[in-house]
Amino acid sequence: MKTTYTDMCNHLRNPELKLCEVNEYTVRQGFSEHGSSWIHIGCPFCKEQSMTTAWSFAGSGKRCENSNCGAIFGLSGVAYKKVVNE
Numbered sequence: 554m555k556t557t558y559t560d561m562c563n564h565l566r567n568p569e570l571k572l573c574e575v576n577e578y579t580v581r582q583g584f585s586e587h588g589s590s591w592i593h594i595g596c597p598f599c600k601e602q603s604m605t606t607a608w609s610f611a612g613s614g615k616r617c618e619n620s621n622c623g624a625i626f627g628l629s630g631v632a633y634k635k636v637v638n639e
């Protein structure tokens with residue numbers, strides 16, 4: 554199940570509800586041959602690498618590219634993944 558920005562906001566507003574798992578993600582920065590800045594994000598939940606541009610990430614954050622994971626990488630260095638109660 555995908556984590557939405559609403560899930561993330563609800564979690565931040567009510568952390569005691571534990572709507573999301575929270576984990577720090579790892580970031581590597583690099584530059585393409587055109588000089589644009591890329592960010593590689595290592596998902597702490599599924600270990601996949603996601604890639605985005607610095608300006609895109611700063612504007613809207615980033616979602617894990619693994620569609621089975623769907624965690625959201627926030628701007629503060631932590632990732633959010635919705636807790637699914639089965």
Ligand SMILES: [Zn+2]
Nearest residue numbers: 596599617622
């Ligand atoms: Zn992931």
